[in-house]
Amino acid sequence: MIEFLVKRVATILPTLVFVSVLIFGLQQLLPGDPAVILAGEERDPNVVAYLHQKLHLDDPLPVRYGYWIGGVLRGDLGESVRTQQPVLDLIVQKLPVTIELAVLAMAIALLIGIPAGIVSAVGRGTAWDLGANAFALWGLSTPNFWLGILMILLFSVQLGWLPASGYVSPLEDLRGNLAAMIMPAFVLGNAIAAVLMRHTRSAMLQVLNADYVRTARAKGLSERAVVLKHSLRNALTPIITLGALEFGTLLSGAVLTEQVFTIPGFGKLIVDSVFNRDYAVVQGVVLVTATAYIALNLLADIAYFAANPKLRGRLS
Amino acid sequence: MTAILGTASVATVDDVGARVPPPGAWRPVWRKLRRRRSAMIGLVVVALFIGAALFAPWLAPFDPIETSWSAIRKAPSAAHWFGTDDIGRDVFSRVVWGTRASLLAGVVAVSIAVALGVPIGMTAGLVGGFVDALISRITDAFLACPFLILAIALAAFLGPNLTNAMIAIGVSATPIFVRLTRAQVINVKVEEYIEAARALGTSPFRIAWRHVLPNILAPVIVQSTLAIAAAIIAEASLSFLGLGQQPPAPSWGSMLNTAKNYVDNAPWMAIWPGLAIFLLVLSFNLLGDGLRDALDPRQR
Numbered sequence: 024m025i026e027f028l029v030k031r032v033a034t035i036l037p038t039l040v041f042v043s044v045l046i047f048g049l050q051q052l053l054p055g056d057p058a059v060i061l062a063g064e065e066r067d068p069n070v071v072a073y074l075h076q077k078l079h080l081d082d083p084l085p086v087r088y089g090y091w092i093g094g095v096l097r098g099d100l101g102e103s104v105r106t107q108q109p110v111l112d113l114i115v116q117k118l119p120v121t122i123e124l125a126v127l128a129m130a131i132a133l134l135i136g137i138p139a140g141i142v143s144a145v146g147r148g149t150a151w152d153l154g155a156n157a158f159a160l161w162g163l164s165t166p167n168f169w170l171g172i173l174m175i176l177l178f179s180v181q182l183g184w185l186p187a188s189g190y191v192s193p194l195e196d197l198r199g200n201l202a203a204m205i206m207p208a209f210v211l212g213n214a215i216a217a218v219l220m221r222h223t224r225s226a227m228l229q230v231l232n233a234d235y236v237r238t239a240r241a242k243g244l245s246e247r248a249v250v251l252k253h254s255l256r257n258a259l260t261p262i263i264t265l266g267a268l269e270f271g272t273l274l275s276g277a278v279l280t281e282q283v284f285t286i287p288g289f290g291k292l293i294v295d296s297v298f299n300r301d302y303a304v305v306q307g308v309v310l311v312t313a314t315a316y317i318a319l320n321l322l323a324d325i326a327y328f329a330a331n332p333k334l335r336g337r338l339s
Numbered sequence: 340m341t342a343i344l345g346t347a348s349v350a351t352v353d354d355v356g357a358r359v360p361p362p363g364a365w366r367p368v369w370r371k372l373r374r375r376r377s378a379m380i381g382l383v384v385v386a387l388f389i390g391a392a393l394f395a396p397w398l399a400p401f402d403p404i405e406t407s408w409s410a411i412r413k414a415p416s417a418a419h420w421f422g423t424d425d426i427g428r429d430v431f432s433r434v435v436w437g438t439r440a441s442l443l444a445g446v447v448a449v450s451i452a453v454a455l456g457v458p459i460g461m462t463a464g465l466v467g468g469f470v471d472a473l474i475s476r477i478t479d480a481f482l483a484c485p486f487l488i489l490a491i492a493l494a495a496f497l498g499p500n501l502t503n504a505m506i507a508i509g510v511s512a513t514p515i516f517v518r519l520t521r522a523q524v525i526n527v528k529v530e531e532y533i534e535a536a537r538a539l540g541t542s543p544f545r546i547a548w549r550h551v552l553p554n555i556l557a558p559v560i561v562q563s564t565l566a567i568a569a570a571i572i573a574e575a576s577l578s579f580l581g582l583g584q585q586p587p588a589p590s591w592g593s594m595l596n597t598a599k600n601y602v603d604n605a606p607w608m609a610i611w612p613g614l615a616i617f618l619l620v621l622s623f624n625l626l627g628d629g630l631r632d633a634l635d636p637r638q639r
Binding site for chain 2 (some may be wrong): 282
């Protein structure tokens with residue numbers, strides 16, 4: 024186990040270095056002098072000169088990267104040009120909202136995707152299978168911002184059941200919070216449910232043909248026990264790991280969903296900072312996302328490894 | 340389909356009797372594809388959209404950017420089939436013209452990703468060793484950034500317009516092709532015909548071009564079709580956020596961005612462009628799934 028961990032971490036370190044180079048490199052894409060762009064519309068020469076000094080713009084590129092990564096490693100992601108707040112603080116402020124949205128969306132995705140996948144695998148070739156596959160195709164092909172607008176049209180405008188926007192903290196008003204979050208969570212969860220359904224279906228189809236499932240059937244166990252106890256439990260491990268890898272889809276989707284429902288989260292932060300030309304915030308958001316993705320990947324790998332004794336001999 | 344067939348006939352030219360598909364090897368693929376009704380529906384709908392993009396000037400009854408203060412937010416009617424928008428433009432004409440931005444973005448972005456990803460992936464797979472390790476780690480780094488977030492960041496730094504959005508989407512989609520190509524090359528390069536070509540003193544470039552590439556094309560084609568679907572959604576997303584096609588030029592994503600402010604009194608503004616994205620993306624997905632079954636049954 025330790026050997027596996029060491030090997031896994033050893034491949035992560037260079038990846039992290041390249042992630043940081045990539046994100047640092049984004050700045051080089053800005054046309055012209057970054058200080059002039061960052062100084063805003065007035066282009067005050069004093070501000071430009073100050074920014075040059077502060078961002079070490081007159082130093083060679085590798086030195087600038089050194090300053091930047093040094094700051095990042097100390098938890099200093101720079102500060103927002105708009106609000107003068109440290110980027111990390113901004114991210115930490117917005118993160119809980121997006122995490123709540125992501126957790127709710129994932130719960131919805133699991134609740135829809137896994138049962139749909141099971142039904143579709145067990146009833147392969149039946150109308151149920153066809154229906155579940157149609158649902159998956161719909162989930163993968165619908166732009167989630169459009170789905171969001173349609174849901175607002177139906178549930179907020181026509182029926183008046185749910186608010187179209189207006190985030191409330193769950194600590195202030197839990198009911199209000201859930202009412203505001205249910206539509207965005209569904210919109211976000213829908214696409215992931217589709218992916219989970221497809222994975223569950225193929226994992227279940229594989230397991231349902233396995234010898235131990237045949238044995239279970241031969242023992243005279245009920246079909247329900249065969250499917251839920253013997254098959255699903257074994258199919259679940261890869262599904263859960265794949266679920267962790269959907270984290271990126273979740274965050275990408277959150278950017279659009281938060282925009283449609285005006286939820287003040289992580290996704291709205293990156294879009295707002297793009298329009299405010301607040302490049303340090305954009306970089307910070309991408310860096311935090313990528314690092315979180317790598318960390319989650321590692322956790323998923325460890326979980327997979329720990330849950331599957333057969334792998335232990337092979338990988339280490 | 341003709342484009343795919345064209346590529347294949349070039350790729351089958353062979354000089355040492357390698358086991359590459361002989362001319363006409365794509366015919367059974369086409370036959371299998373034709374039997375799949377959903378793939379055929381996808382193909383027909385994609386063709387219809389391509390037609391709409393090509394013949395937009397003749398199909399659209401109105402100028403897509405001409406405003407009319409006497410026709411603001413008019414519901415669908417005989418004159419304006421899909422209604423009009425907040426400044427009196429004809430929604431149907433804008434949807435028809437918007438097809439150009441979406442299809443162009445899908446095809447150009449994926450072409451960028453294939454043009455970058457396939458050679459890089461082949462290099463990694465064929466050269467191996469340090470080069471492979473380096474390319475793989477860089478690919479991991481790109482893949483660690485969620486697709487759309489990377490595209491947003493790239494579009495933000497490059498500046499918001501359709502060309503930059505296509506570049507951003509193409510670059511963000513590249514690592515998937517690098518990884519796919521590398522994996523395929525590693526499978527293919529141990530085959531005997533590659534060994535034979537090498538023994539005959541064929542240059543590495545020739546081996547890569549004549550012997551390896553034709554044998555890894557099938558999964559690349561499947562992935563490209565599915566990637567076009569993803570790229571169309573990505574372009575619509577960037578335009579929706581204001582980072583793609585800039586107004587007043589018509590694009591489905593930016594139409595939805597405006598439409599969301601008028602959901603309560605002009606819902607048709609939101610319904611049609613969204614439906615267009617959905618149909619086009621769905622068709623590419625159907626076609627991609629069908630191609631996968633026909634070309635590469637192992638991936639299913």
